[in-house]
Amino acid sequence: MFQVKTFNAIAPEGMERFEKERYAINESDTPDGIILRSQKLHDYDFPKSVLAVARAGAGTNNIPVAECTEKGIVVFNTPGANANAVKELVLASLLLNVRPILQSVQWLEQQTGPNLEEQVEANKKQFAGHELVGKKLGVIGLGSIGAMIANDAYRLGMEVIGYDPYVSVDTAWSISRRVKRAQEMAEVLTTCDFITIHVPLLDSTKNLISTKELAMMKPSARLFNFSRGEIVDTQAVIQAVETKEIAGFTTDFAQEQLLHHPDVLVLPHLGASTEEAEINCAKMAARTLKRYLETGVIKYS
Ligand code: MLT
Numbered sequence: 001m002f003q004v005k006t007f008n009a010i011a012p013e014g015m016e017r018f019e020k021e022r023y024a025i026n027e028s029d030t031p032d033g034i035i036l037r038s039q040k041l042h043d044y045d046f047p048k049s050v051l052a053v054a055r056a057g058a059g060t061n062n063i064p065v066a067e068c069t070e071k072g073i074v075v076f077n078t079p080g081a082n083a084n085a086v087k088e089l090v091l092a093s094l095l096l097n098v099r100p101i102l103q104s105v106q107w108l109e110q111q112t113g114p115n116l117e118e119q120v121e122a123n124k125k126q127f128a129g130h131e132l133v134g135k136k137l138g139v140i141g142l143g144s145i146g147a148m149i150a151n152d153a154y155r156l157g158m159e160v161i162g163y164d165p166y167v168s169v170d171t172a173w174s175i176s177r178r179v180k181r182a183q184e185m186a187e188v189l190t191t192c193d194f195i196t197i198h199v200p201l202l203d204s205t206k207n208l209i210s211t212k213e214l215a216m217m218k219p220s221a222r223l224f225n226f227s228r229g230e231i232v233d234t235q236a237v238i239q240a241v242e243t244k245e246i247a248g249f250t251t252d253f254a255q256e257q258l259l260h261h262p263d264v265l266v267l268p269h270l271g272a273s274t275e276e277a278e279i280n281c282a283k284m285a286a287r288t289l290k291r292y293l294e295t296g297v298i299k300y301s
Pocket of ligand 1: 038056057058059060082271272
Protein backbone atom coordinates (compact mmCIF):
# COMPACT_ATOMS: atom_id res chain seq x y z
CA MET A 1 0.00 0.00 0.00
CA PHE A 2 1.37 3.42 -0.95
CA GLN A 3 1.56 6.29 1.52
CA VAL A 4 0.72 9.80 0.39
CA LYS A 5 1.26 13.04 2.28
CA THR A 6 -0.68 16.20 1.55
CA PHE A 7 0.35 19.69 2.59
CA ASN A 8 -2.27 22.36 2.00
CA ALA A 9 -5.32 20.49 0.83
CA ILE A 10 -5.99 19.85 -2.82
CA ALA A 11 -9.59 19.55 -4.03
CA PRO A 12 -11.28 16.39 -2.64
CA GLU A 13 -11.95 15.22 -6.22
CA GLY A 14 -8.19 14.50 -6.45
CA MET A 15 -7.91 12.75 -3.10
CA GLU A 16 -10.80 10.43 -3.99
CA ARG A 17 -8.51 8.57 -6.35
CA PHE A 18 -6.15 7.65 -3.53
CA GLU A 19 -9.00 6.77 -1.19
CA LYS A 20 -10.52 4.45 -3.80
CA GLU A 21 -7.22 2.63 -4.23
CA ARG A 22 -6.83 2.40 -0.44
CA TYR A 23 -3.67 4.50 -0.30
CA ALA A 24 -2.75 5.62 3.23
CA ILE A 25 -3.18 9.39 3.40
CA ASN A 26 -1.21 11.41 5.96
CA GLU A 27 -0.75 8.36 8.12
CA SER A 28 3.02 8.17 8.28
CA ASP A 29 6.14 10.36 8.29
CA THR A 30 7.66 8.26 5.54
CA PRO A 31 5.37 8.83 2.57
CA ASP A 32 6.11 7.55 -0.96
CA GLY A 33 4.55 10.58 -2.58
CA ILE A 34 3.69 14.15 -1.70
CA ILE A 35 0.82 16.07 -3.25
CA LEU A 36 0.30 19.76 -2.62
CA ARG A 37 -1.03 23.08 -3.85
CA SER A 38 0.94 26.29 -3.07
CA GLN A 39 2.45 25.47 0.33
CA LYS A 40 6.20 26.26 0.37
CA LEU A 41 8.25 23.09 0.84
CA HIS A 42 11.64 24.76 1.20
CA ASP A 43 12.14 23.85 4.85
CA TYR A 44 10.71 20.38 4.57
CA ASP A 45 13.18 17.69 5.45
CA PHE A 46 12.37 15.14 2.73
CA PRO A 47 12.46 11.64 4.19
CA LYS A 48 14.30 9.04 2.12
CA SER A 49 11.00 7.32 1.37
CA VAL A 50 9.76 10.13 -0.92
CA LEU A 51 9.82 9.19 -4.60
CA ALA A 52 7.76 12.00 -6.14
CA VAL A 53 6.22 15.40 -5.45
CA ALA A 54 3.09 16.34 -7.36
CA ARG A 55 2.19 20.04 -7.54
CA ALA A 56 -1.49 20.67 -8.27
CA GLY A 57 -0.84 23.81 -10.30
CA ALA A 58 1.52 25.24 -12.89
CA GLY A 59 4.45 26.83 -11.02
CA THR A 60 6.86 24.62 -9.07
CA ASN A 61 8.67 27.50 -7.38
CA ASN A 62 7.24 26.47 -3.98
CA ILE A 63 9.24 23.23 -4.22
CA PRO A 64 13.06 22.96 -3.97
CA VAL A 65 13.29 21.27 -7.37
CA ALA A 66 17.11 21.16 -7.58
CA GLU A 67 17.40 19.60 -4.12
CA CYS A 68 14.73 17.04 -5.03
CA THR A 69 16.47 16.18 -8.30
CA GLU A 70 19.73 15.66 -6.43
CA LYS A 71 17.98 13.22 -4.12
CA GLY A 72 16.35 11.42 -7.05
CA ILE A 73 12.87 12.71 -6.20
CA VAL A 74 10.73 13.40 -9.23
CA VAL A 75 8.79 16.70 -9.26
CA PHE A 76 5.92 17.34 -11.61
CA ASN A 77 3.16 19.89 -12.06
CA THR A 78 -0.19 19.80 -13.89
CA PRO A 79 0.49 21.49 -17.22
CA GLY A 80 -2.58 23.11 -18.75
CA ALA A 81 -4.97 22.03 -15.97
CA ASN A 82 -5.64 25.58 -14.80
CA ALA A 83 -4.79 27.37 -18.07
CA ASN A 84 -8.38 28.27 -18.88
CA ALA A 85 -8.90 29.95 -15.50
CA VAL A 86 -5.78 32.08 -15.92
CA LYS A 87 -6.70 32.92 -19.50
CA GLU A 88 -10.16 34.14 -18.50
CA LEU A 89 -8.73 36.37 -15.77
CA VAL A 90 -6.15 37.85 -18.15
CA LEU A 91 -8.88 38.63 -20.68
CA ALA A 92 -11.00 40.17 -17.90
CA SER A 93 -8.02 42.27 -16.82
CA LEU A 94 -7.48 43.51 -20.37
CA LEU A 95 -11.10 44.68 -20.32
CA LEU A 96 -10.72 46.25 -16.87
CA ASN A 97 -7.82 48.25 -18.30
CA VAL A 98 -9.75 49.68 -21.24
CA ARG A 99 -13.16 50.09 -19.60
CA PRO A 100 -13.22 51.82 -16.17
CA ILE A 101 -15.64 49.23 -14.79
CA LEU A 102 -14.33 49.16 -11.22
CA GLN A 103 -14.07 52.96 -10.97
CA SER A 104 -17.57 53.53 -12.37
CA VAL A 105 -19.18 51.03 -9.97
CA GLN A 106 -17.37 52.63 -7.01
CA TRP A 107 -18.54 56.08 -8.15
CA LEU A 108 -22.12 54.93 -8.66
CA GLU A 109 -22.34 53.44 -5.18
CA GLN A 110 -21.62 56.87 -3.73
CA GLN A 111 -24.39 58.62 -5.67
CA THR A 112 -27.68 59.37 -3.96
CA GLY A 113 -30.69 61.63 -4.56
CA PRO A 114 -34.14 61.62 -6.05
CA ASN A 115 -32.88 62.09 -9.62
CA LEU A 116 -30.27 59.37 -9.54
CA GLU A 117 -30.90 58.13 -13.05
CA GLU A 118 -30.65 61.61 -14.60
CA GLN A 119 -27.59 62.41 -12.53
CA VAL A 120 -25.90 59.23 -13.72
CA GLU A 121 -26.73 59.85 -17.38
CA ALA A 122 -25.37 63.40 -17.12
CA ASN A 123 -22.07 62.30 -15.54
CA LYS A 124 -21.21 58.96 -17.08
CA LYS A 125 -19.03 60.48 -19.82
CA GLN A 126 -16.06 60.40 -17.46
CA PHE A 127 -16.15 56.60 -17.67
CA ALA A 128 -15.94 56.25 -21.43
CA GLY A 129 -13.34 53.66 -22.37
CA HIS A 130 -11.68 52.00 -25.34
CA GLU A 131 -12.15 48.75 -27.24
CA LEU A 132 -9.78 45.82 -27.61
CA VAL A 133 -10.65 45.18 -31.25
CA GLY A 134 -7.79 46.19 -33.52
CA LYS A 135 -5.32 46.72 -30.65
CA LYS A 136 -2.09 44.75 -30.60
CA LEU A 137 -1.45 42.17 -27.88
CA GLY A 138 1.99 40.71 -27.24
CA VAL A 139 2.21 37.36 -25.47
CA ILE A 140 5.59 36.54 -23.96
CA GLY A 141 5.71 32.81 -23.25
CA LEU A 142 3.63 30.48 -25.39
CA GLY A 143 3.03 27.55 -23.06
CA SER A 144 -0.50 26.28 -22.50
CA ILE A 145 -1.69 29.55 -20.90
CA GLY A 146 0.03 31.92 -23.35
CA ALA A 147 -1.17 29.91 -26.35
CA MET A 148 -4.80 29.99 -25.14
CA ILE A 149 -4.64 33.74 -24.55
CA ALA A 150 -3.10 34.33 -27.97
CA ASN A 151 -5.83 32.31 -29.72
CA ASP A 152 -8.74 33.84 -27.81
CA ALA A 153 -7.45 37.41 -28.07
CA TYR A 154 -7.19 36.89 -31.83
CA ARG A 155 -10.80 35.61 -31.87
CA LEU A 156 -11.82 38.76 -29.98
CA GLY A 157 -10.47 40.83 -32.86
CA MET A 158 -7.04 41.76 -31.53
CA GLU A 159 -3.85 41.63 -33.54
CA VAL A 160 -1.64 39.14 -31.68
CA ILE A 161 2.09 38.57 -31.67
CA GLY A 162 3.75 35.89 -29.54
CA TYR A 163 7.32 35.36 -28.43
CA ASP A 164 8.80 32.16 -27.04
CA PRO A 165 12.17 30.71 -27.99
CA TYR A 166 11.27 27.31 -26.47
CA VAL A 167 7.73 26.59 -27.62
CA SER A 168 6.82 22.87 -27.71
CA VAL A 169 5.77 21.24 -30.97
CA ASP A 170 2.30 20.40 -29.60
CA THR A 171 1.68 23.95 -28.42
CA ALA A 172 3.06 25.39 -31.65
CA TRP A 173 0.44 23.37 -33.54
CA SER A 174 -2.31 24.62 -31.24
CA ILE A 175 -1.60 28.29 -31.92
CA SER A 176 -3.63 29.94 -34.66
CA ARG A 177 -1.68 30.66 -37.84
CA ARG A 178 -2.97 34.24 -37.52
CA VAL A 179 -0.87 34.74 -34.41
CA LYS A 180 2.41 36.16 -35.59
CA ARG A 181 5.60 34.80 -33.97
CA ALA A 182 8.34 37.29 -33.10
CA GLN A 183 12.00 36.25 -33.41
CA GLU A 184 13.05 38.66 -30.66
CA MET A 185 11.29 39.86 -27.52
CA ALA A 186 12.18 43.43 -28.57
CA GLU A 187 9.66 43.23 -31.40
CA VAL A 188 6.88 42.56 -28.89
CA LEU A 189 8.09 45.23 -26.47
CA THR A 190 8.36 48.00 -29.04
CA THR A 191 5.16 47.44 -31.01
CA CYS A 192 2.37 46.25 -28.69
CA ASP A 193 -0.46 48.09 -26.93
CA PHE A 194 -0.75 45.34 -24.32
CA ILE A 195 1.91 42.86 -23.26
CA THR A 196 1.15 39.80 -21.14
CA ILE A 197 3.82 37.53 -19.67
CA HIS A 198 3.41 33.76 -19.21
CA VAL A 199 6.80 32.26 -18.42
CA PRO A 200 7.91 30.03 -15.53
CA LEU A 201 10.04 31.52 -12.77
CA LEU A 202 13.63 30.41 -13.42
CA ASP A 203 17.00 32.07 -12.79
CA SER A 204 16.90 33.16 -16.43
CA THR A 205 13.42 34.73 -16.19
CA LYS A 206 13.88 36.62 -12.90
CA ASN A 207 13.50 40.35 -13.70
CA LEU A 208 12.91 39.42 -17.34
CA ILE A 209 11.16 42.78 -17.57
CA SER A 210 13.27 45.53 -16.03
CA THR A 211 14.36 49.11 -16.81
CA LYS A 212 15.72 48.34 -20.29
CA GLU A 213 12.67 46.38 -21.43
CA LEU A 214 10.21 48.90 -19.97
CA ALA A 215 12.02 51.71 -21.78
CA MET A 216 11.37 49.89 -25.07
CA MET A 217 7.61 49.87 -24.55
CA LYS A 218 5.29 52.52 -26.00
CA PRO A 219 4.13 55.21 -23.50
CA SER A 220 0.56 54.08 -24.21
CA ALA A 221 1.35 50.40 -23.55
CA ARG A 222 0.11 48.35 -20.60
CA LEU A 223 1.91 45.40 -19.03
CA PHE A 224 0.29 42.33 -17.43
CA ASN A 225 2.05 39.83 -15.17
CA PHE A 226 0.17 36.64 -14.33
CA SER A 227 3.33 34.46 -14.16
CA ARG A 228 5.19 35.17 -10.92
CA GLY A 229 5.92 38.48 -9.17
CA GLU A 230 9.71 38.15 -9.51
CA ILE A 231 9.52 38.16 -13.31
CA VAL A 232 8.90 41.91 -13.39
CA ASP A 233 11.34 44.19 -11.55
CA THR A 234 9.03 45.94 -9.06
CA GLN A 235 11.07 49.14 -8.59
CA ALA A 236 11.60 49.49 -12.34
CA VAL A 237 7.91 49.07 -13.15
CA ILE A 238 6.83 51.57 -10.46
CA GLN A 239 9.28 54.07 -11.91
CA ALA A 240 8.07 53.39 -15.47
CA VAL A 241 4.44 53.95 -14.47
CA GLU A 242 5.19 57.05 -12.40
CA THR A 243 7.23 58.68 -15.16
CA LYS A 244 4.55 57.70 -17.73
CA GLU A 245 7.07 55.58 -19.63
CA ILE A 246 4.24 53.03 -19.79
CA ALA A 247 0.51 53.59 -19.22
CA GLY A 248 -0.23 50.84 -16.72
CA PHE A 249 0.72 47.64 -14.97
CA THR A 250 -1.58 44.81 -13.88
CA THR A 251 -0.21 42.06 -11.67
CA ASP A 252 -1.63 38.99 -9.96
CA PHE A 253 1.04 39.22 -7.24
CA ALA A 254 0.52 41.52 -4.27
CA GLN A 255 3.44 43.63 -3.15
CA GLU A 256 3.00 46.52 -0.73
CA GLN A 257 4.73 49.09 -2.97
CA LEU A 258 2.34 48.38 -5.84
CA LEU A 259 -0.86 49.00 -3.91
CA HIS A 260 -2.81 52.29 -4.10
CA HIS A 261 -1.22 53.39 -7.35
CA PRO A 262 -3.71 54.84 -9.86
CA ASP A 263 -2.09 53.13 -12.85
CA VAL A 264 -1.40 49.79 -11.20
CA LEU A 265 -4.03 47.10 -10.75
CA VAL A 266 -3.07 44.43 -8.21
CA LEU A 267 -4.99 41.17 -7.83
CA PRO A 268 -4.44 38.73 -4.94
CA HIS A 269 -3.06 35.79 -7.01
CA LEU A 270 -6.46 34.78 -8.34
CA GLY A 271 -5.36 33.48 -11.75
CA ALA A 272 -6.13 29.82 -11.10
CA SER A 273 -8.73 30.36 -8.38
CA THR A 274 -11.80 28.79 -9.88
CA GLU A 275 -13.56 25.71 -8.64
CA GLU A 276 -13.09 24.09 -12.04
CA ALA A 277 -9.33 24.71 -12.12
CA GLU A 278 -8.85 23.43 -8.56
CA ILE A 279 -10.62 20.20 -9.49
CA ASN A 280 -8.74 19.80 -12.80
CA CYS A 281 -5.37 20.32 -11.10
CA ALA A 282 -6.17 18.02 -8.17
CA LYS A 283 -7.35 15.22 -10.46
CA MET A 284 -4.39 15.51 -12.81
CA ALA A 285 -1.84 15.66 -9.97
CA ALA A 286 -3.41 12.62 -8.29
CA ARG A 287 -3.62 10.63 -11.54
CA THR A 288 -0.01 11.37 -12.42
CA LEU A 289 1.33 10.65 -8.93
CA LYS A 290 -0.58 7.38 -8.68
CA ARG A 291 0.66 6.26 -12.09
CA TYR A 292 4.23 7.17 -11.22
CA LEU A 293 4.20 5.34 -7.89
CA GLU A 294 2.66 2.24 -9.43
CA THR A 295 4.56 2.08 -12.72
CA GLY A 296 7.54 4.45 -12.51
CA VAL A 297 6.27 6.25 -15.61
CA ILE A 298 5.41 9.95 -15.77
CA LYS A 299 2.60 10.40 -18.22
CA TYR A 300 0.15 13.27 -18.17
CA SER A 301 -3.45 12.62 -19.08
C1 MLT B 1 -0.14 28.07 -10.58
O1 MLT B 1 1.09 28.09 -10.52
O2 MLT B 1 -0.76 27.04 -10.80
C2 MLT B 1 -0.93 29.30 -10.35
O3 MLT B 1 -0.15 30.42 -10.20
C3 MLT B 1 -1.91 29.14 -9.26
C4 MLT B 1 -1.40 28.97 -7.89
O4 MLT B 1 -0.22 28.83 -7.63
O5 MLT B 1 -2.22 29.01 -7.00
